[in-house]
Amino acid sequence: MPEASEAEIMEHQHQAQATTATSRELPMARSMCWHCQSEVTGEYLCGQCVKVQPLSRDLDYFACFQLPRLLNIDEQYLEKTFYELSRTFHPDFYSTKDESEKAISLGNSAFLNAAYRTLKDPIQRAEYLIRLEAGAVKDIRSNPPADLFEEVLELQETLETFRQLAPKGPSSDLEALRKKLQAEREHLEKRQAEMETSLQHKFNEWDQLQERAALSGQAREEKNTILREMQEILSNRTYVRNMVNDLLETMG
Amino acid sequence: MSRIVGIDLGTTNSLVAFMDKEGPHVIPGPDGQTKVPSIVGLTDNGLIVGDPAKAHLIRDPSHTIYSVKRFMGKGLDDVKDELKYFPYHLHEKNGVIRIEIGDKTYSPPQVSAMILKELKRRAEDYLKEDVSKAVITVPAYFNDSQRQATKDAGLIAGLEVLRIINEPTAASLAYGLQKKTQGLIAIYDLGGGTFDISILKLKDGIFEVLATNGDSHLGGDDFDQRLVDVMVDDMFQTQGIKVEGNPELMQTVRLEAERVKIRLSDETQAQAVIQLPNGTYEKLWTRESVESLVMDLVERTLGPCRNALKDAGLTASQIDEVVLVGGSTRMPLVWRKVEELFGKTPHSELNPDEVVALGAAVQADILGGHTKDLLLLDVTPLSLGIETMGGVMSALIRRNTTIPTSAKEMFTTYVDGQTSVDIHILQGERELVKDNRSLARFQLKLPPLPAGVPRVEVNFLIDANGILHVTARDIRTGEAQSVQVKPSHGLTDDEVEGMIRDSFQFAAEDIKARQIIEARNEANAIIVATEKALVRAANLISDKEAEGIRRILQQLGEVKAGDDHRVIRTKISEVEKTTHHLAEVLMDATLKEALESKKLSDVIK
Amino acid sequence: MAYSEKVIDHYNNPRNVGSFQKDAEDVGTGIVGAPECGDVMKLQIKVENDTIVDAKFKTFGCGSAIASSSLATEWLKGKSLEEAQKIKNTDIVQELNLPPVKIHCSVLAEDAIKAALGDYQKKATDKKSKPAEAAASS
Structure with a gap:
């Protein structure tokens, strides 16, 4: 496993301050080409020497895809843009270039892939947006769902009993337990689906608010409320999802 | 810029391909064969690779290495269950397997390098130019150590490895290019020693891998072994012959098992025939009997298929096309099982032996900047993580993440003045460290400061x-900090450098072996030609002269068995000198005949 | 870095797994969860004369979360309520050498201690105020 000296070069370039982006193009790490020092204003490739430019460290995933911070995303647009940007940045197209260009292409590609992966999945997309809008997730930590915790503990006890009984072969106790767990599973899966529906409602609320805010200025309080509500749904969903997974794993 | 070739470095066979304006082509050897058996023989006169080495395998199994790919990037512990099947001794040094042949030891990358060099030479002879850059394929399910070992093999062979590319993805490139396919495809790749399944989305020239899965220790070799086990047992039961402990016989049985298996792809029964010192062993195999013998192995490939579909978020019915790759997919049983799982007839229009090498050539052309409209977006097959307390792995990069990809972790100290943190990097899907693959360790240096103050990303x-x-x-x-990573199952940079130096020495030995083979071939040709000439010139030279020629021919026959090509050459020129007069006489006679026939024809005219 | 046998033991053989009667007057219960990973931790203390005489836990989550709660219960035993308040997640991180990705497990343990202490104190306050309430209402 060699050291990636190329990555160090890139880190170095990332030290420079980000420039302001035009609406059409991505912000690059510097306002001057790292190679020929000519002015670059958001082009991926330098207009003078055609060398690839490193993406700005301040670039967020939404901006990377030139998307506003909305939660409903046109998946076809996302894929199309991902493919286009991949054709610009992928290391395959820099294999005969010098080490610095290779390193920049590698860094830009890794960032692009992370951005696509995150935005493609609605849950990851929402979690990312919350982090972006509110700083650390903990800052808007939601109320602990005490009833859900009780449910987790209770289910785990039942699962424990089931795991102890199962190796002893079929019995009426085991069968009853299996039925109970089966019912629990259906109930939890239904709940998970409901959570996803309410999350979708929050997506719509957020998007509408963002559009209103763009016209009327700040709506910080309202935004925080939606973010907090979304965070709560996401957290609760995690507990429910874990329970479903444990159930599936134990019961096969 | 020199041409970049694509190489399929297989468990049983290897191929080299290149791309020109017409498309990708596999490069044949002088005999027209495209496959080079991945076998290396170490003779007293240096090494031989490919078909000659396959012949050597039966004569001298303890000096012949096959299926070396199974050892790439591994430690002895990883292969302990199959050690008994290999005729040579293995040991481990610095976490890397070493193969003992005579008084020499070789690491798997060195042996692979010998195969690569043969392919390089083949490409150079064919293309009539130097070949120094290559794309080499590996099973998609290869971990970091196995990939790195493959890259090392390239270096040792004098090749700059521009890209390590996954075999099923390479196959998809060749397939997609030829068929102009769009949509969701599954590549089922069952080779000699490894199994891969990859699910891809093909759209507008982008080949996006959605998920990959597999078993880097399952392939045609394992099928052969099942047949071998039955026959070895049978030979002992019926004739009291102990095959174990007789490496020559064991290799004969192995090659016969492979031959029978291949035959049964086209026919419903095949006879295994093995020559024994006193008699022969025969066994009639039917397709059904072999199928029931390997059924569980074929079924073992279905689990990874289901997992790959699940990771891609797809069901089997959503897959538009299923493509079969690898020699083992010629088995009708494999066909049927794949068809059952995906509910559609699999494609195998492209030669399953060659499609991977062809794809590697396409990728080489992309890297060379010639093919601009195709792009492959591949994934990492295994999750990457670090060891946390209690022997638990915590994942940093999940499997099936599109590469390139990166993950950052911040490290700090918990004790005042602490100056280092040990980090253990792992790859795998299990929770416990011991069930995963150890990739490497390194020590992160930290400045001596109060606890929590240092922050190293x-x-x-x-x-x-x-x-x-x-x-x-x-x-x-x-400031950037240097990190000295120590691989758990890999060669160090110094070792690789040493091996590159050694390979020059091997190169000298290779040339020696080659020169002997060439001198012998020439001697054989001269003996045959001279014997024919003696018959023709029976009435044209004296008995004494003929006697002298026969004597020196016999001497050449004796000398050619030796292993000094110079002695053979000397004798050849002696034969040429001695037969000088014979050649003249024959030439005169031929000339006369020709002139006479000319006159005759003139007359006729 | 060599880990001490004692610390590794918290992973392999977690101590004090179990439950106390939740309604008992001398028991404080804290149930907390980590929304990042869905781990849930229940930690209980048994108190006599403002000293924690016993502690038990049940944790559903990763090994680090279990080790963190095991260690926390060991530390709690014999401590006064005041001393128990001072246990910080960073102490657990240091003792168990938790990597950055697992720091939230120690936070969970600290939260559980705080919640258990809070629960016990609430019960104790209610108990004191109850006779007074009863007197007032009569």
């Missing part, structure tokens, strides 16, 4: 080859 980056790079940066100073 470590970046784990998986490049487009699926190979990990680690860098670190001190957040407080912004």
Whole structure:
């Protein structure tokens, strides 16, 4: 496993301050080409020497895809843009270039892939947006769902009993337990689906608010409320999802 | 810029291909064969590779290495269950398997390098130019150590490895290019020693891998072994012959098992025939009997298929096309099982032996900047993580993440003045460290400061080859920090350099072996030609002269068995001198005949 | 870095797994969860004369979360309520050598201690105020 000296070069370039982006193009790490020092204003490739430019460290995933911070995303647009940007940045197209260009292409590609992966999945997309809008997730930590915790503990006890009984072969106790767990599973899966529906409602609320805010200025309080509500749904969903997974794993 | 070739470095066979304006082509050898058996024989006169080595395998199994790919990037512990099947001794040094042949030891990358060199030479002879850059394929399910070992093999062979590319993805490139396919395809790749399944989305020239899965220790070799086990047992039961402990016989049985298996792809029964010192062993195999013998192995490939579909978020019915790759997919049983799982007839229009090499050539052309409309977006097959307390792995990069990709982790100290943190990097899907693959360890240096003050960010980056790079940066100073990563199952840079130096020495030995083969061939040709000439010139030279020629021919026959090509050459020129008069006489006679026939024809005219 | 046998033991053989009667007056219960990973931790203390005489836990989550709660219960035993308040997640991180990705497990343990102490104190306050309430209402 060699050291990636190329990555160090890139880190170095990332030290420079980000420039302001035009609406059409991505912000690059510097306002001057790292190679020929000519002015670059958001082009991926330098207009003078055609060398690839490193993406700005301040670039967020939404901006990377030139998307506003909305939660409903046109998946076809996302894929199309991902493919286009991949054709610009992928290391395959820099294999005969010098080490610095290779390193920049590698860094830009890794960032692009992370951005696509995150935005493609609605849950990851929402979690990312919350982090972006509110700083650390903990800052808007939601109320602990005490009833859900009780449910987790209770289910785990039942699962424990089931795991102890199962190796002893079929019995009426085991069968009853299996039925109970089966019912629990259906109930939890239904709940998970409901959570996803309410999350979708929050997506719509957020998007509408963002559009209103763009016209009327700040709506910080309202935004925080939606973010907090979304965070709560996401957290609760995690507990429910874990329970479903444990159930599936134990019961096969 | 020199041409970049594509190489399929297989468990049983290897191929080399290139691309021109018409498309990708596999390069044949002088005999027209495209496959080079991945076998290396170490003779007293240096090494031989490919078909000659396959012949050597039966004569001298303890000096012949096959299926070396199974050992790439591994330690002895990883292969302990199958050691008994290999005729040579293995040991481990610095976490890397070493193969003992006579008084020499070789690491698996060195042996692979010998195969690569043969392919390189083949390409150079064919293309009539130097070949120094290559794309080499590996099973998609290869981990970091196995990929790195393959890259090392390239270096030792004198090749700059521009890219390590996954075999099923390479196959998809060749397939997609030829068929102009769009949509969701599954590549089922069952080779000699490894199994891969990859699910891809093909759209507008982009080949996006959605998920990959597999078993890097399952292939045609394992099928052969099942047949071998039955026959070895049978030979002992019926004739009291102990095959174990007789490496020559064991290899004969193995090759016969392979032959029978291949035959049964086209026919419903095949006879195994093995020559014994006193008699023969025969066994009639039916397709059904072999199918029931390997059924569980074929079924073992279905689990990874289901997992790959699940990771891609797809069901089997959503797959538009299923493509079969690898020699083992010729088995009708494999066909049927794949058809059952996906509910559609699999494609195998492209030669399953060649499609991977062809794809590697396409990728080589992309890297060379000639093919601009195709792009492959591959994934990392295994999750990457670090060891946390209690022997638990915590994942940093999930499997099936598109590469290149990176993950950053911040490290600090918990004790005042602490100056280092040990980091253990792992790959795998299990919770416990011991069930996963240890990739490497390194010690992160920290400035001696109060606890919690140092902040060093470590970046784990998986490049487009699926190979990990680690860098670190001190957040407080912004300075990059060097990281000395020690691979768990890999050669160090120094070792690789040493092996590159050694390979020059091997090269000298290779040339020696080659020169002997060439001198012998020439001697054989001269003996045959002279014997014919003696018959023709029976009435044209004296008995004494003929006697003298026969004597020196016999001497040449004796000398050619030796292993000094110079002695053979000397004798050849002696034969040429002695037969000088014979040649003249024959030439005169031929000339006369020709002139006479001319006159005759003139007359006729 | 060599880990001490004692610390590794918290992973392999977690101590004090179990439950006390939740309604008992001398028991404080804290149930907390980590929304990042869905781990849930229940930690209980048994108190006599403002000293924690016993502690038990049940944790559903990763090994680090279990080790963190095991260690926390060991530390709690014999401590006064005041001393128990001072246990910080960073102490657990240091003792168990938790990597950055697992720091939230120690936070969970600290939260559980705080919640258990809070629960016990609430019960104790209610108990004191109850006779007074009863007197007032009569």
